[in-house]
Amino acid sequence: MPKFSVIIMAYNEEQTVIPLYYSLKKVMDKLGQSYEIIFVNDGSTDKSPDRLRSINLTPADLIIVDLDKHRGQSTAMQAGFDIAQGEFIITMDADLQNDPEDIPRLWDKLKDGYDAVCGWRYNRKDPRSKVIISHLASFFLRLMVKQDIHDFGCSLRILRKEALKNVYLSKGMHRFFILLMLKLGYKIGEVKVNHRPRRFGQSKYNIHNRLFECLFVFLRISLYDVHNLMEHHKPEYKIKVIRK
Secondary structure, eight states, X not given: OOSEEEEEEESSOTTTHHXXXXXXXXXXXXXXXXXEEEEEEOSOOSSHHHHHHTOOOSSOOEEEEEESXXXXXXXXXXXHHHHOOOSEEEEEESSSOBOGGGHHHHHHHHTTTOSEEEEEETTOOSOHHHHHHHHHHHHHHHHHHTOOOSOTTOOOEEEEGGGGTTOOOOTTGGGGHHHHHHHTTOOEEEEEEOBXXXXXXXXXXXXXXXXXXXXXXHHHHHHSOHHHXXXXXXXXXXXXXXXX
């Protein structure tokens, strides 16, 4: 069994998946522990799947998970959770805005007794409107849960696999993953991380066309027992797994 499983959610990121793989592999090799890198292809319609399949590895450490169609980031993340074998799980986006060089610091923080450690995009490189809305949302959530977490939406995280044994992410839940973990009683830490400007493509998800969905998911997590909520809303999907 590998020590780490790195899960990367990718949707139409043909220009980023290969450079991300090699920069990530360099960082993971330095940690000196066994690992697997899992790219979850969320129904991409560009050349992302072909680019991933073109990587020739010896020894193998790459797993490609093809979802049967585009199902959204929550289902893509859950698909990665379901096949990950590592004792510790790392998640990140495929757009190169998350920096793999931050992973060792997240890992060091986790060893202080946390169940999960999330990144804090302290100097965020996104459009101003998106940053303002994200800061407001995080401020509101921080007041609600009475926890000193500054960035609830950063995808760069590390957590213990055992903390996921009863977690099922249905549509939209990835945006409130840290809130969900807090409601389940887990201890969450935070580390300032680098956030890079998007160099290729454009964001596939924005607050304007997801606002009502976000409010609906937030109310469900806030008002209902999260164990029952996840048990009755398990995501349904089909996958094809390719091990390089």
